[in-house]
Amino acid sequence: xxxxxxxxxxxxxxxxxxxxxxxxxxxxxxxxxxxxxxxxxxxxxxxxxxxxxxxxxxxxxxxxxxxxxxxxxxxxxxxxxxxxxxxxxxxxxxxxxxxxxxxxxxxxxxxxxxxxxxxxxxxxxxxxxxxxxxxxxxxxxxxxxxxxxxxxxxxxxxxxxxxxxxxxxxxxxxxxxxxxxxxxxxx
Amino acid sequence: xxxxxxxxxxxxxxxxxxxxxxxxxxxxxxxxxxxxxxxxxxxxxxxxxxxxxxxxxxxxxxxxxxxxxxxxxxxxxxxxxxxxxxxxxxxxxxxxxxxxxxxxxxxxxxxxxxxxxxxxxxxxxxxxxxxxxxxxxxxxxxxxxxxxxxxxxxxxxxxxxxxxxxxxxxxxxxxxxxxxxxxxxxx
Numbered sequence: 001x002x003x004x005x006x007x008x009x010x011x012x013x014x015x016x017x018x019x020x021x022x023x024x025x026x027x028x029x030x031x032x033x034x035x036x037x038x039x040x041x042x043x044x045x046x047x048x049x050x051x052x053x054x055x056x057x058x059x060x061x062x063x064x065x066x067x068x069x070x071x072x073x074x075x076x077x078x079x080x081x082x083x084x085x086x087x088x089x090x091x092x093x094x095x096x097x098x099x100x101x102x103x104x105x106x107x108x109x110x111x112x113x114x115x116x117x118x119x120x121x122x123x124x125x126x127x128x129x130x131x132x133x134x135x136x137x138x139x140x141x142x143x144x145x146x147x148x149x150x151x152x153x154x155x156x157x158x159x160x161x162x163x164x165x166x167x168x169x170x171x172x173x174x175x176x177x178x179x180x181x182x183x184x185x186x187x
Numbered sequence: 188x189x190x191x192x193x194x195x196x197x198x199x200x201x202x203x204x205x206x207x208x209x210x211x212x213x214x215x216x217x218x219x220x221x222x223x224x225x226x227x228x229x230x231x232x233x234x235x236x237x238x239x240x241x242x243x244x245x246x247x248x249x250x251x252x253x254x255x256x257x258x259x260x261x262x263x264x265x266x267x268x269x270x271x272x273x274x275x276x277x278x279x280x281x282x283x284x285x286x287x288x289x290x291x292x293x294x295x296x297x298x299x300x301x302x303x304x305x306x307x308x309x310x311x312x313x314x315x316x317x318x319x320x321x322x323x324x325x326x327x328x329x330x331x332x333x334x335x336x337x338x339x340x341x342x343x344x345x346x347x348x349x350x351x352x353x354x355x356x357x358x359x360x361x362x363x364x365x366x367x368x369x370x371x372x373x374x
Contacts, residue, residue: 017366024217028353029209033224034217037251038372040227041220044250045371063231064224067258113371146372163361166215174350179204184232184300185225185333 018143019113021161025121025154026168034166035116035148036064042146043071047113052103053077054151055119056095063187074112076102096123100134110142121151121158135161205330206300208348212308212341213355221353222303222335223251229333230258234300239290240264241338242306243282250374261299263289283310287321297329308338308345322348 022038024031035051042049051068056078065075076099084094100123106115117134124131135157138147149158159165174182181187209225211218222238229236238255243265252262263286271281287310293302304321311318322344325334336345346352361369368374 017361017369020361020366020369020372022216022372025358026356028355029351030211030217030221030224030353030355033228034221034355035224036227037217037220037223040223040254041250041374042371044252044254047371063228065231067227067231071254071257146369159359162359163364163366164216165358165360166217167356167358168215168217168221169213169354169356171212171352171354172346172349173352174204174207177350178202179207179350180202182204182207182333184229184234185207185209187228 017163019141019146020163021138021146022148023154023158023162023165024148024150024168025152025159025165026170027152028168028170029173030168031150031152032064032118034168035118035150036068038148039064039068039073039114039116040071042114043068043073048074048111049114049116050074050076050106050112051116051118052099052106052120053118054096054099054123056092063184093123093126093128096126096128099123100129104133104137107137107141107145107147110145113144114146114148117147117149119151120149121154124151124155124158125153131155131157134158204350206328206333207350208325208333209335210341210345210349210352211335211337211355212339212346212352213357214339215355215357216360217355218337218339219251219305221355222305222337223255225335226251226255226260226301226303227258229301230255230260235261235298236301236303237261237263237293237299238303238305239286239293239307240305241283241286241310243269243279250371280310280313280315283313283315286310287316291320291324294324294328294332294334297332300331301333301335304334304336306338307336308341311338311342311345312340318342318344321345
């Protein structure tokens with residue numbers, strides 16, 4: 001990340017933020033992977049970190065989850081035996097709502113320096129969770145809580161609330177060219 | 188990385204690659220960070236991994252370096268006391284050449300399942316290392332060695348040699364908006 005030189009000396013042209021909001025969006029690879037890279041970095045600083053997965057497809061992140069847990073990261077993903085009360089909700093929707101309830105409490109508690117909302121844009125865009133509530137929670141977070149949100153098609157209000165937004169554009173993908181996903185690289 | 192579902196069952200439409208080449212390029216954040224995310228994932232698979240830094244600005248990655256070393260990753264970056272023989276080279280250029288010599292040997296040896304060439308595009312574009320040699324080494328690598336290359340303006344020959352290329356586009360960056368780089372997030 002050599003684009004932004006860290007400045008140890010006081011820099012009158014820039015303010016020192018207590019925390020930032022980072023959004024990784026776009027159709028390319030690297031959104032969640034870059035978020036996990038930030039987890040690795042923050043972990044080395046001794047930060048208390050939580051990752052919340054918003055989609056039920058938790059198995060795809062099993063590699064990151066194992067390595068992150070070894071680094072002391074708290075990892076929230078819904079278990080296999082999840083049951084939900086309302087017959088009006090799909091299981092995926094129930095998982096997303098549950099994840100958001102957990103994430104909102106984590107952010108508000110202010111005990112973690114980094115909270116990763118992995119793939120949160122999907123339930124926001126599908127109307128499963130209230131986008132305005134997500135953005136409000138992020139904007140009113142305790143000042144030392146950094147938030148990283150990932151997923152395609154980040155809603156405009158989330159982009160507005162963010163300090164740093166990267167659009168990860170798929171130039172070329174092995175899968176599109178007939179190469180199967182590779183264990184260790186793709187999952 | 189939910190875009191590419193892992194397929195456990197045989198999939199006649201896709202070939203199983205022994206390894207892939209991933210390029211993270213563009214002016215946005217996340218190129219190196221996503222590479223370190225892949226390191227985290229591959230580490231959880233028990234892979235032998237090496238990271239080679241091509242720019243001397245090693246201190247910016249100290250967070251990743253420490254966490255990665257804790258995970259058993261071999262990390263190559265030039266030390267502070269580096270001296271070089273030729274008066275015709277700048278120190279930066281000498282570092283890049285040294286890094287490439289090391290990386291080329293690592294790739295050819297085939298002992299690592301993942302070799303990360305961090306910020307390799309810069310010395311390629313500046314003519315400090317021979318781009319054709321980099322691409323040849325990658326193309327003729329042992330079949331189980333995965334390579335991830337990062338940096339802006341990936342040369343066309345490198346993109347051609349890659350299986351997966353993501354262009355990380357800067358939509359908005361805290362630093363451009365007067366917010367100083369934040370320890371734990373930016374470095």
